[in-house]
Every structure is written in C-alpha cells, then in structure tokens.
Amino acid sequence: MSLKDQVAVVGIGLTYAAPDEAVAVGDLAILAAEAALDDAGLDRRDIQNLAWATGAGDPGGMAAAMGVPEVSFSANLTSGASGAGSLMLAATSINAGFGDVCLSVISFQPIPAGGARTSSAYRANFVAGPGAYGGAMAAAPEDAFTTPAGISSQGATQALIANRYLHEHKVPREHLGEVVVNQRANAGDSLTMAEYLSAPLIVGPLSAYDCTPDFEGGFSAAVITTTAARARDLKQPVVLIGGAVTGGTPSHATPFQMPAASFGSSGHRDLAAPLYEMADVGAQDVDVALIDDDFSPMVLMQLEDYGFCDFGEAGDYVARGNTRLEGGKVPVNPHGGNLSRAYVKGLNHVFEAVEQLRGTARNQVAGADVALVTGSPASIPLSAVILRKA
Amino acid sequence: MTTFEHLPPPSIEDPAADERTQPFWDATKEHRLVAPKCSNCGTFRMPPARFCPNCLSMELEYVPIPGTGTVFSSAVVHEPLTPAAEGHVPYVAAVIDADGAPGIRFVSNVVDCAPDAVEPGMKVQVVWHDVSDTLTLPLWAPAES
Numbered sequence: 001m002s003l004k005d006q007v008a009v010v011g012i013g014l015t016y017a018a019p020d021e022a023v024a025v026g027d028l029a030i031l032a033a034e035a036a037l038d039d040a041g042l043d044r045r046d047i048q049n050l051a052w053a054t055g056a057g058d059p060g061g062m063a064a065a066m067g068v069p070e071v072s073f074s075a076n077l078t079s080g081a082s083g084a085g086s087l088m089l090a091a092t093s094i095n096a097g098f099g100d101v102c103l104s105v106i107s108f109q110p111i112p113a114g115g116a117r118t119s120s121a122y123r124a125n126f127v128a129g130p131g132a133y134g135g136a137m138a139a140a141p142e143d144a145f146t147t148p149a150g151i152s153s154q155g156a157t158q159a160l161i162a163n164r165y166l167h168e169h170k171v172p173r174e175h176l177g178e179v180v181v182n183q184r185a186n187a188g189d190s191l192t193m194a195e196y197l198s199a200p201l202i203v204g205p206l207s208a209y210d211c212t213p214d215f216e217g218g219f220s221a222a223v224i225t226t227t228a229a230r231a232r233d234l235k236q237p238v239v240l241i242g243g244a245v246t247g248g249t250p251s252h253a254t255p256f257q258m259p260a261a262s263f264g265s266s267g268h269r270d271l272a273a274p275l276y277e278m279a280d281v282g283a284q285d286v287d288v289a290l291i292d293d294d295f296s297p298m299v300l301m302q303l304e305d306y307g308f309c310d311f312g313e314a315g316d317y318v319a320r321g322n323t324r325l326e327g328g329k330v331p332v333n334p335h336g337g338n339l340s341r342a343y344v345k346g347l348n349h350v351f352e353a354v355e356q357l358r359g360t361a362r363n364q365v366a367g368a369d370v371a372l373v374t375g376s377p378a379s380i381p382l383s384a385v386i387l388r389k390a
Numbered sequence: 391m392t393t394f395e396h397l398p399p400p401s402i403e404d405p406a407a408d409e410r411t412q413p414f415w416d417a418t419k420e421h422r423l424v425a426p427k428c429s430n431c432g433t434f435r436m437p438p439a440r441f442c443p444n445c446l447s448m449e450l451e452y453v454p455i456p457g458t459g460t461v462f463s464s465a466v467v468h469e470p471l472t473p474a475a476e477g478h479v480p481y482v483a484a485v486i487d488a489d490g491a492p493g494i495r496f497v498s499n500v501v502d503c504a505p506d507a508v509e510p511g512m513k514v515q516v517v518w519h520d521v522s523d524t525l526t527l528p529l530w531a532p533a534e535s
Contacts, residue, residue, distance in 0.1 A: 203466065
C-alpha cells in the first residue's frame with residue numbers, strides 16, 4: 001500500500017517562549033497545536049490521531065490536556081526519528097483509516113538564558129555509553145570499549161565520521177564552509193568564508209559554525225494532516241505527502257563499526273530509492289531541499305545519499321553554488337536551517353517545506369512544486385518525506 | 391606506569407567486566423591484544439555483545455592479534471567536551487582497523503605524537519595504558535618503521 005498523495009499537510013504552527021518565560025514544554029506543544037489547527041481551519045475536536053517522533057511527550061496525555069474528545073490512533077516513533085518520520089506515521093495512520101485528522105508535534109523544554117551548552121558539539125551522545133557523560137563508571141560491560149576514548153558528545157561522533165569522509169574524498173573545509181556560509185546568508189547573517197575558516201575548532205573538522213547553536217528559550221512545532229480529499233475543502237493550498245519513509249541499516253547503530261563503504265555517509269542512502277519510487281519523482285524533480293543540518297558535514301553526505309550528485313562529489317557540488325537560493329539548482333535550507341537558528345528536531349524543516357509549496361516562504365524559491373525533507377542522520381529509524389503542491 | 395600526553399581524562403578506572411568481557415581485560419593486563427570473535431561462525435564482534443549479529447550465537451572467544459593497525463578515522467578534540475576534560479585537550483579520538491581482526495574497529499586514542507599529525511591511513515601500533523589494578527587500556531601510537 002503506497003502512501004503516495006493520499007494525505008495532505010493542512011496546518012502548521014510554531015511557538016516560541018523566551019528563556020525567562022515560565023512555560024512548560026507540554027503547554028508550548030498545545031500552543032503550537034492550536035496555531036496549526038487555526039492555520040488549517042480545524043478545531044481540536046477534529047483531532048482523532050496523534051502521531052509523532054520521540055521527544056514530544058505522551059500523545060494520550062496531550063489529547064487529554066487539549067480536550068480531544070476521542071482518540072483512534074496514538075503512537076510515537078523510536079530513537080532517531082524526527083519531523084519527516086512524524087509525517088510517515090501520520091500519513092500511515094490516516095491512510096489505514098484509523099481517523100481523518102492527525103496532530104504531529106515536537107516540543108522542547110525551555111532552556112534558561114545562559115543555561116545552554118552553546119551547541120550540538122557538546123550534546124550528550126548516548127552511543128558513547130551512558131557512563132560516558134558525567135558518569136564516573138561504565139554502566140555496561142560493553143561501555144569500557146568506547147567510553148575511555150573521550151568521545152562523549154555528538155560533536156566527537158560527527159567529527160570522526162566527517163573526517164573519514166573528508167579524507168576519502170579529499171574535501172577541503174571550504175566546502176563545509178560553503179554549506180555554513182550559504183545557510184547563514186539565507187538567515188540574513190553575513191558570515192564570510194574567511195571568518196568561517198578562522199574560527200577555532202571544537203573537535204576537528206568542526207568549529208562552532210559547523211554545529212547547531214542551542215536554542216535559549218523553548219519552542220514547539222506542530223503539523224496537522226488529513227486526507228487529500230478533505231484537504232481540498234480546507235483553508236490552505238493543498239500540500240500532498242508524495243512519499244514518506246523511515247528505516248535504515250541497523251549496523252550504523254553500533255558505534256563506528258559500520259561497513260567501510262558507508263562509514264563516511266549519512267546513513268540515508270537506503271531511504272532515497274524507496275522514497276523517490278513511492279513519490280514517483282527523482283532528485284532532478286526536487287525544487288527545494290530541507291536537509292537535516294545539525295552538523296554541516298551531514299548536509300554534504302545527504303546530498304549524495306539523495307542523488308543530487310555522485311558519492312564524494314557534494315563538496316564540489318555546493319562549491320559551484322548549486323544549493324544557493326540565488327541561481328542554485330536545488331536551494332538547500334532557504335530558511336537558514338538548524339545551523340543558523342537552533343536545534344528543532346526536523347519539524348521546522350517540514351514547516352519551511354510547506355511554506356515553500358504554498359508560496360508564502362520568506363525566502364521563496366520560484367516555482368517550488370516538489371520539496372524533500374530529511375530527518376536526523378542518527379540511529380534508525382532515519383526518515384524522509386517528499387511533499388508536493390497538489 | 392607510563393604516563394601519556396594528549397589523553398582524555400580517565401572516564402573509568404574499572405572495566406565493569408562480566409564473564410564475557412573479562413578475558414579481554416585479563417589479556418590487556420598482560421599487555422597482550424586480543425580480539426573478540428564468534429566461536430560459531432568466526433565473525434569478529436566489537437563490542438563483544440552477547441549475541442553474534444551474524445549467526446545469533448552466544449559463543450565468544452578471544453584470539454591474539456599482532457597489535458598493529460591503521461587509523462580508519464580520527465578527530466582532534468580541541469575543546470573540552472565535558473567539564474572533566476578541562477586541561478586534557480587537545481587529544482586525538484580515533485577509530486582503528488587492527489590487523490588480524492577484519493570487520494571490527496577499536497575506538498581509542500592515538501598518543502605519542504603531535505595531535506595534528508594523526509590522520510586516516512596512518513600506521514599505528516598498540517601501547518599500553520595501565521590505568522588501575524583492574525584496567526589496562528590499549529592505546530595506539532605511530533608505528534615504528
């Protein structure tokens with residue numbers, strides 16, 4: 001059973017809280033859900049399905065807090081799934097006939113001002129073992145084989161994968177710089193290549209610019225989906241889910257034991273073919289790409305994994321301007337992405353894709369009919385979705 | 391006891407071993423490098439998990455390997471990634487392909503050289519870090535040619 005064009009995104013909502021604002025994470029999620037319902041022209045009593053990735057709390061609890069009268073589907077994805085994966089689960093629940101209107105949400109606990117560890121470079125990395133981060137002792141017998149290496153942050157993991165990739169394909173740091181400078185420019189921030197290259201490294205090849213700044217304050221993003229048929233009667237131009245996939249190769253979940261051939265990759269390689277096949281499009285049809293970008297090297301690797309260029313060629317591809325807003329073949333993250341804003345686990349990429357396809361984005365890509373949104377290159381399930389204008 | 395420059399702070403002083411992993415740490419105490427391998431199908435597995443992902447056997451043995459290898463990837467940690475790492479940077483985190491144990495990698499550190507000199511493809515050999523009475527860690531240093 002294919003999901004192709006069966007379900008539409010009809011409402012999107014984003015809410016923010018200032019660092020000193022006393023708002024609970026669940027309250028922010030409800031505010032975002034209200035905004036998304038309002039955007040769709042629907043009411044909380046229309047919600048039947050609740051489906052999202054991890055990190056946004058319990059769907060049932062939120063339904064109760066929002067006064068949703070009856071729930072017919074309620075589920076979370078596991079592990080590394082993010083915003084794109086939420087849409088797969090939402091579309092699956094609607095397509096299977098469990099209910100017509102699905103809420104997907106992601107929410108982050110407000111971080112007090114100055115409380116952030118500044119960037120994803122320092123974010124705790126559970127693959128290095130639960131004893132690795134601040135704990136004195138290894139928690140499991142296996143941990144002693146990884147924790148002593150001092151790789152207890154996501155930045156260290158990413159750096160090890162990135163350095164293999166850069167070495168194998170002789171990619172200079174200027175090519176990572178192009179990813180960063182381009183996205184910063186999209187966000188209205190004039191970072192120069194010279195400034196990028198002179199920033200001190202945190203863990204080579206990553207400087208603070210290659211990592212995602214922590215968000216001070218709180219935020220939540222919500223998406224409302226419904227059947228394509230019902231979407232036609234609602235407020236907004238219809239944005240269809242052309243295809244949605246989750247999955248990946250489990251061996252990438254064992255730290256640094258991946259096959260040599262795919263070590264320097266995003267792990268998304270397995271998802272691209274089934275996604276494009278389901279949506280009946282190819283990389284050449286994608287008008288705008290929202291690429292998960294917690295770390296700049298992963299943007300290059302995903303461009304390859306999704307077939308925008310050959311393996312090892314993404315550095316040259318971006319250096320030639322192919323991903324720029326002005327004159328690029330496939331503008332990447334025209335909203336600036338996580339690298340320019342904050343870590344928001346993918347639903348902000350969905351938000352931007354929907355705005356692009358509605359034609360209402362701040363940095364609108366002319367003639368945007370097909371958008372690719374990818375989820376975090378993390379432990380499986382990875383996720384990706386094709387959205388298209390009806 | 392040898393001390394090393396450019397090493398992260400000790401995150402553990404005991405391997406918290408069980409019957410499955412203790413033979414590895416018994417060998418490192420004697421400065422011998424061994425690799426965990428499925429006794430049923432012969433597939434190396436790192437870390438030495440309960441089940442072999444290739445055949446699901448729980449049988450495990452440790453085979454001697456020469457202690458030489460190649461840096462598959464490395465990263466110089468310039469900023470302390472945790473508060474405990476203050477004063478311990480820079481150090482080199484590395485993933486090592488060890489000779490004699492195809493298909494697995496050791497996650498470790500490269501020492502005894504300038505951190506910036508380490509890069510993928512570099513030939514290395516094991517050196518021993520006696521951390522405590524119960525823990526000796528294999529580290530890696532540039533191979534003597």
